Amino acid sequence: MPNLLAHNVNVLGSVTTSSLSAWRGCMVVEKCVQPELPIILYDxxxxxxxxxxxxxFTALHLDVDIRPCPKGGQRFRAEAAEIGGKQQFPLLVDKNTDTVMYESSDIVAYLFREYAGRSVPKFYRGKPWQPAVGSVASAVSALRGLRARVSSQPV
Ligand SMILES: N[C@@H](CCC(=O)N[C@@H](CS)C(=O)NCC(=O)O)C(=O)O
Known part of the structure; x- marks a missing residue:
């Protein structure tokens, strides 16, 4: 029973997080041709x-190799800093075009330009309030994924 309660609280939190994000990333906007090499996102x-x-990435239906970099994470953080020069996320690495890029707005514009040949649709353009609302959205999801937690490796 406690598990069911926890599950329902998680679902409610997740729905709230998605609502605060205006359900962006639910629908495909443009279906792109997948690039030859997977695009990497340090995230x-x-x-x-x-x-x-x-x-x-979801709106463009693009495959992406997500490399999680939570605070305290030891798996990909050093690799990201070595490639980009600092520990700041998101960091995009696209070997198809020799691109290494920080700044979320630049990355979103790059993805739509490079893989859909268009500017960023209005719905996906950055808004001044997004970082604040996005932080609340993450808080509602209990800031899961912010900090690394001990895990066991799959066998
Ligand atoms: N202006 C940047 C801001 C990126 C940013 O502030 N990222 C934070 C996480 S929300 C970060 O990388 N912090 C470093 C860290 O947590 O180690 C963007 O739009 O991409």
Missing amino acids: MEACPFCRRVREA
């Missing part, structure tokens, strides 16, 4: 800027 789950980029 923090609870970061509102990273969320914008993930929404764009």
